[in-house]
Amino acid sequence: MKNYLISCIVFFHLLIVSVRSDVLNDSCSQAAKGDPNINFDFCVSSLQVDPKAKSATSVADLVDVAIDTAMSNATSIGSIISKLLSNKSLEQYARTCLEDCSELYSDAGSNLKSGEQAFEGKDYGTANSEISAAMDAADTCEEQFKEKEGVVSPLTKENGDFFQLTAISLAFINMVQKR
Ligand SMILES: *[C@@H]1O[C@H](CO)[C@@H](O)[C@H](O)[C@H]1NC(C)=O
Ligand SMILES: *[C@@H]1O[C@H](CO)[C@@H](O)[C@H](O)[C@H]1NC(C)=O
Ligand SMILES: *[C@@H]1O[C@H](CO)[C@@H](O)[C@H](O)[C@H]1NC(C)=O
Numbered sequence: 001m002k003n004y005l006i007s008c009i010v011f012f013h014l015l016i017v018s019v020r021s022d023v024l025n026d027s028c029s030q031a032a033k034g035d036p037n038i039n040f041d042f043c044v045s046s047l048q049v050d051p052k053a054k055s056a057t058s059v060a061d062l063v064d065v066a067i068d069t070a071m072s073n074a075t076s077i078g079s080i081i082s083k084l085l086s087n088k089s090l091e092q093y094a095r096t097c098l099e100d101c102s103e104l105y106s107d108a109g110s111n112l113k114s115g116e117q118a119f120e121g122k123d124y125g126t127a128n129s130e131i132s133a134a135m136d137a138a139d140t141c142e143e144q145f146k147e148k149e150g151v152v153s154p155l156t157k158e159n160g161d162f163f164q165l166t167a168i169s170l171a172f173i174n175m176v177q178k179r
Contacts, residue, residue, distance in 0.1 A: 024048060027059045031171035038167050046165065063172045067116045070134065070165035074109040077158045078102060084154055093148050101141040101155060108137035108162075115169075124177050128170065135166035 028043035047053045050065045081102045085095065115130030138159040145153035153159070 023056045023058065024053050024062065027062050027172060027175065028168075030175060031168055034174075035167055035171055038164060038171060042161075042164055043168050046161075047168075059172050059175045063119055063169060063176060064116065066165060066169040066172055067112055067119070067131070070162065070169055071109055071112045071116075073158075073162050073165055074105045074112065074134070074137075077105050077155070077162060078109075080155070080158060081105065091151070094145070094151055094154075097141075097144045097151070098154075100144060101137075104137040104141050105162075108134040111137075112166075112169075119173060124173060127173055131166055131169050131173070135163060135170070138163035138166070 024044060024047060028038075028040050028047070031043060032038045032040040046069055047062065047065050050069060052068075053062060053065045056062050056065065081098050084090070085098050085102070090098075111130045111134040115127045115134065118124075118126035118130060141155060142153055142159040145151050145155075
């Protein structure tokens with residue numbers, strides 16, 4: 001009897017754990033199918049780092065995980081930009097671009113915060129527009145470097161990752177709205 005009980009507990013525990021981790025897989029899979037900018041492996045590997053992703057029981061829980069991941073990305077990108085700006089021999093055009101990117105990412109962080117609050121208040125329209133505004137930072141930052149010949153963006157990977165994290169946040173919000 002005792003062994004049977006333990007087996008039952010272990011079985012249900014495993015069942016719950018596997019159902020939970022499926023939420024991330026299923027949500028990332030659906031997001032990747034609906035948006036060519038989203039890569040399934042990137043989605044799973046970047047979000048599973050957050051312990052909240054493992055305990056997520058619905059895609060709504062994952063919205064917070066995605067926005068939080070994007071927010072910490074914006075902060076890290078800000079530090080990378082500061083480091084690049086400390087280079088004294090940086091060319092003026094590149095410096096101006098980086099200063100602009102720094103401001104864009106600082107604003108993006110605020111947009112994400114407002115977006116997360118709006119989502120928690122079920123104001124999906126505001127959540128959408130705030131996160132879309134944050135997403136634009138990545139594109140705007142990347143595009144400026146292309147406007148002058150011979151200048152190469154030092155932030156291509158960072159802009160691409162951040163863009164994708166905001167795209168994932170938007171896709172998840174869209175999935176919550178459709179339920
Ligand atoms: C999630 O997807 C990956 C890749 O398709 C797979 O290897 C893994 O077993 C899946 N995890 C769960 C819990 O379904
Ligand atoms: C942004 O997030 C992605 C996915 O988690 C990660 O691979 C990348 O290193 C992060 N970028 C920075 C600058 O922290
Ligand atoms: C500083 O900027 C110059 C000019 O763009 C570049 O050649 C050099 O590699 C940079 N130094 C560092 C440490 O990034």
